[in-house]
Amino acid sequence: MERPLVPVILCGGSGTRLWPRSNADTPKQLLRLVGEYTMLQNTVLRLRALDADVAPPVIVCNERHGPLVAAQTGVLGGAIGAVLLEPVGRNSAPALTVAAHAARALVGTGVEPLLLVLPADQIIHATDKFAAAVRVALEPARNGYLATFGVVPTVAQTGYGYIRRGADRGSWSEIAEFVEKPDAATAREYVESGRYLWNSGMFLLGADAWLSELAAHAPDILKVCNQAFGTAERSGEFLRLGLEFATCRSDSIDYAVMEKTSRAAVVPLDAGWSDVGSWSSLHDASPKDALGNASSGEAILDSCRDTYVASNHRLVAAIGLDGVIVVETEDAVLVVARSHAEGVRRVAELVGKGRRPR
Numbered sequence: 001m002e003r004p005l006v007p008v009i010l011c012g013g014s015g016t017r018l019w020p021r022s023n024a025d026t027p028k029q030l031l032r033l034v035g036e037y038t039m040l041q042n043t044v045l046r047l048r049a050l051d052a053d054v055a056p057p058v059i060v061c062n063e064r065h066g067p068l069v070a071a072q073t074g075v076l077g078g079a080i081g082a083v084l085l086e087p088v089g090r091n092s093a094p095a096l097t098v099a100a101h102a103a104r105a106l107v108g109t110g111v112e113p114l115l116l117v118l119p120a121d122q123i124i125h126a127t128d129k130f131a132a133a134v135r136v137a138l139e140p141a142r143n144g145y146l147a148t149f150g151v152v153p154t155v156a157q158t159g160y161g162y163i164r165r166g167a168d169r170g171s172w173s174e175i176a177e178f179v180e181k182p183d184a185a186t187a188r189e190y191v192e193s194g195r196y197l198w199n200s201g202m203f204l205l206g207a208d209a210w211l212s213e214l215a216a217h218a219p220d221i222l223k224v225c226n227q228a229f230g231t232a233e234r235s236g237e238f239l240r241l242g243l244e245f246a247t248c249r250s251d252s253i254d255y256a257v258m259e260k261t262s263r264a265a266v267v268p269l270d271a272g273w274s275d276v277g278s279w280s281s282l283h284d285a286s287p288k289d290a291l292g293n294a295s296s297g298e299a300i301l302d303s304c305r306d307t308y309v310a311s312n313h314r315l316v317a318a319i320g321l322d323g324v325i326v327v328e329t330e331d332a333v334l335v336v337a338r339s340h341a342e343g344v345r346r347v348a349e350l351v352g353k354g355r356r357p358r
Contacts, residue, residue, distance in 0.1 A: 002053075003111060003112060003113060003114050003142065003206070004053070004055050004107045004111065004113045004114070005050075005053065005054050005055065005113070005114045005115075005116055005138075006054075006055040006057070006058060006081065006103040006106060006107065006113040006114070006115055006116070006207075007047050007054060007055070007057035007058070007115075007116045007118060008057065008058050008059075008060070008096060008099040008100075008103065008115050008116065008117045008118070009040070009043055009044070009057050009058070009059045009060070009118050009119075009120050010060055010092055010095050010096070010099075010117065010118070010119050010120060011029050011030075011040055011059050011060060011061035011065065011069060011120040012060065012061060012062055012086065012089045012091075012092075012095060013027055013028075013029065013089070013119075013121060014027050014089075015027045015028030015029065015121060016344070016345045016348035016349060016352075017277055017278040017279070017341070017342065017344050017345045017348070018031075018033075018276070018278065018279060018282070018344070019332075019334065019344050019345075019347060019348035019351070020327060020329045020331070020332035020333075020334055020348075020351075021033075021310065021312070021327060021329060023348075023352075024064075024352065025064070026068070027065070027121075028121050028276065029043075029119075029120040029121040030065065030068055030069070030072065033276060033282055033296075034123060034276075034282070034285060034286055038072055039120055039121050039122070039123070039276070040059075040069065040072055040073070040120040040121075041072050041073070041075075041076060042123070043118055043119075043120045043122070044057065044073055044076055044078075045076065046118075046124060046127050046130060047116075049127035049128060049130060049131040050131050050134055051131065051135075054116075055081060055103075055106060055107060055113070056078070056079040056080055056081035056106070057080060057081055058081045058082050058083075058084065058099045058102045058103055058106065059073070059080065059082070059083045059084065059120075060083075060084045060086065060095040060096075060098065060099050061083065061084070061085065061086065062085070062086050062088075062089055063085040063086060063087055063240065066083055066085050066238055069083055070083060070237065070238070080237050081102070081103070081106045082102045082106065082237060082238075082239050083237050083238050083239065084098055084099060084102055084232075084239050084241060085238055085239065085240045085241060086241055086245060087240075087241060087243055087245055087246050088245070088246045089250075090245065090246075090248045090249070090250045090251075091250045091251050091252050092119075092201070092252045092253045093214070093218065093221055093251045093252055093253050093255070093256035093257065094221055094224070094225050094245065094248045094249075094250070094251070096115070096117060096203075096210060096253055097210070097211070097214060097221060097222060097225040098225050098228060098229045098232075098241060098245070099115070099117075100115060100207040100210050100211055101225075101226075101229040102229070102239065103115055103207055104207055112206055112207055112208040113206070113207050114138070114141050114142070114204060114205070114206055114207070115203070115204070115205055115206070115207055115210065116134065116202075116203075116204050117202060117203040117204070117205070117253070118202055119201050119202065119275075121275065121276060122200070122201075122202075122273065122274065122275050122276065123272070123273065123274040123275075123276055123285050124271050124272060124273050125271065125272030125273075126270075126271040126272045127271070129269070129270060129271035129272075130269070130271045133149055133267050133268070133269045133271065134204065136171045136172055136267045137149065137172065137204040137265075137267045138204065139170075139171075139172065140169070140172055140204075140265040140267075141204045141205050141206060141209075142206075144206065144209050144263055145174075145205070145209070145263050145264065145265040146203065146205040146209055146210065146213060146257065146258060146261055146263055146264050146265065147172065147203060147204045147205060147264075147265040147266065147267055148163070148175070148199070148200065148201075148202065148203050148204075148258065148264070148265070148266050148267070149200045149202040149203070149204075149266070149267050149268075149269040150163045150165070150197025150198060150199065150200065150266040150267065150268055150269060151197055151198035151199075151200050151268075151269050151270070151273045152197060152198075152268050152269065152270040153190070153191045153196065153197065153198050155191070156184060156187035156188040156190070156191045157187060157198065158181055158182060158183060158184055158187050159181060159277065159278075159281075159342070160181060160198040160199060160275075161178065161179060161180055161181055161198070161199040161254075162178075162179040162182065162187075162190050162196045162197065162198060162199060163175055163177070163178055163179070163196065163197045163198075163199050163266050164176045164177040164178075164179060164190075164195055164196055165195050165196070165197065165266060169265070171267070172265050172266065172267045172268075173265065173266050174264065174265055174266075175258075175264035175265060175266050178199065178254060178258065178259045179196070197266060197268060197269075198273075199254070200269060200273060200275075201253075201254075201275070202269075203253065204267075209263070210257070213257045213260075213261045213263065214256065214257055216261075217256060217257050217260045217261065218249075218251065218256040218257065220249060221248060221249055221251060221256060224244055224245065224247055224248040224249075225245070225248060227242060227244040228241045228242040228243075228244040228245035228248070229241065229242070230242065231243075231244065278341040278342055278344065279308060279325045279327065279334075279336070279338075279341045279344065280325065280338045280339075280341035280342075281341075282308070283306075283308035283325065283338065286308070289301075291304065291305045291306070292305055292306040292307075293305065293306070293307050293308070293309075294307075294308045294309075295308065295309040295310065295311070296309075296310045296311070297309075297310060297311030297312055297316070297328075298311045298314070298315045298316070299311045299315070299316050299317070299318070300315070300316070300317040300318070301317075301318050301321075302317070302318070302319045302320070303319055303320045304318050304319070304320065304321045304322070304324075305321075305322045305323070306322060306323045306338065307321045307322065307323065307324045307325070307326070308324075308325045308326070308338075309325075309326045309327075310326070310327045310328065311328045312328055312329050312330065313328065313329065313330050314328065316328050323337060323338045323339065324336070324337055324338065325337075325338055325341060332351075334347075
């Protein structure tokens with residue numbers, strides 16, 4: 001029997017590096033940052049490029065965001081398998097574990113589903129190439145591998161983790177090593193070697209394979225998630241996880257399992273991918289004029305170069321700026337050099353704690 005493919009959309013996270021637009025009430029995955037749809041909506045719509053039979057997706061999000069998630073997906077049409085509500089975020093490994101149980105319940109007994117795991121906060125411009133990579137990943141996933149998608153690097157990026165490809169298996173490779181974010185010189189070496197890919201955080205794997213590997217490498221996470229799913233309460237499309245979930249150790253899919261398993265595989269992905277992790281990367285992913293400027297909302301840019309302006313409530317005029325990001329919201333204004341965009345997280349954390357930087 002053909003194994004059904006169930007998309008799992010991970011819709012947690014706070015997106016603090018995109019403050020002040022992204023915040024605890026409306027994180028980046030629920031914002032319209034590029035184009036007419038939010039990032040969550042674009043993730044759901046991306047599934048329509050797949051030519052295989054795809055089950056309704058399972059979405060995992062924070063409990064406070066459940067109504068907004070339902071509203072944003074509802075306007076797109078199409079069924080949603082379940083929206084799993086976390087009482088508190090515990091990173092991607094616990095989220096995938098409860099989603100695996102939900103996917104099993106969705107397809108019924110007698111067959112193990114394959115899970116296409118997608119963060120809700122990424123951009124992929126070429127959906128046809130994304131669909132082609134998914135088709136490639138079906139082979140290792142059907143053979144018990146935990147497959148991830150490695151983005152073909154375009155520059156020596158220091159802001160991403162890397163994956164070193166091991167033995168080639170045709171259109172995919174076994175994974176030799178996961179590598180943390182490198183310095184600039186090391187990143188150049190990685191890109192020039194042709195053996196390294198950016199770690200995308202997307203996966204295709206069997207529910208049974210994930211749960212088996214989790215039992216071997218992180219049994220404490222499996223135990224708590226089993227309890228939290230077992231005591232979950234359903235209300236319509238919502239499945240509110242049991243409070244046991246809050247006691248689970250926070251860990252990522254990579255750290256909990258992928259870096260430890262001997263069954264890790266990677267499929268190259270060259271599809272215009274971006275994780276939109278900062279205002280600088282959003283600028284990179286946005287349409288630009290001849291001088292490298294991008295804007296959204298009501299904005300005027302005069303004599304500017306490589307600058308991004310986002311206006312949400314009033315006209316913003318920028319004159320003579322080079323490599324600067326300006327973001328205006330109802331209650332805050334951010335002005336930051338593109339080279340310092342990663343530092344926005346520190347400001348967001350201070351504001352979140354009720355402290356104002358001096």
